[in-house]
Amino acid sequence: xxxxxxxxxxxSLKMTHLAITLLxxxxxxxxxxxxxxxEEVDEWCVYADSYLYTYASRTSYKNLDNAxxxxxxxxxxNGITQEPRRNNxxxxxxxxxxxxxxxxxxxxxxxxxxxxLFEVLIKTFQNLSI
Numbered sequence: 690x691x692x693x694x695x696x697x698x699x700x701s702l703k704m705t706h707l708a709i710t711l712l713x714x715x716x717x718x719x720x721x722x723x724x725x726x727x728e729e730v731d732e733w734c735v736y737a738d739s740y741l742y743t744y745a746s747r748t749s750y751k752n753l754d755n756a757x758x759x760x761x762x763x764x765x766x767n768g769i770t771q772e773p774r775r776n777n778x779x780x781x782x783x784x785x786x787x788x789x790x791x792x793x794x795x796x797x798x799x800x801x802x803x804x805x806l807f808e809v810l811i812k813t814f815q816n817l818s819i
Contacts, residue, residue: 733757733769733799739789740796741768741782749778753799756781760801768800 745765750756753769756779760766767784771777774794787798 733801736787736789736798736800738792738795739787739798740770740792741784741787741798741800743783745781745783749775749780751778753779755779757799757801768798770796770798772796 745763745767746759748759749772750759753771756769760769760781763781765783766781768782768787769779770782771779772794773796782798784800787800
């Protein structure tokens with residue numbers, strides 16, 4: 690008869706191996722999904738009348754393409770908000786919560802949607818209130 694503690698150890702080792710395999714697999718695959726049927730433009734979801742809280746940078750951009758490049762280079766950036774009150778300039782935002790349909794000034798926000806499954810899982814767990 691096998692030792693009970695050895696069985697527990699073997700099971701634990703197999704579960705750890707499975708978890709690591711799933712984690713590594715999730716890092717390799719990417720997903721593109723815009724929520725609520727939102728328009729997707731060049732791998733970014735566009736949300737009208739919406740904004741993301743908190744600036745990720747003090748810089749604002751006249752050009753959306755420049756803002757996209759800056760957002761991708763800034764680890765704090767989870768999206769971009771176009772601000773009508775600031776001459777329609779684009780600002781980098783931390784978010785991560787999107788306040789959809791709630792902009793008091795008619796802002797439009799974009800979220801970069803091409804993310805690895807690992808990033809999606811991490812963001813999901815970060816947003817859970819346990």
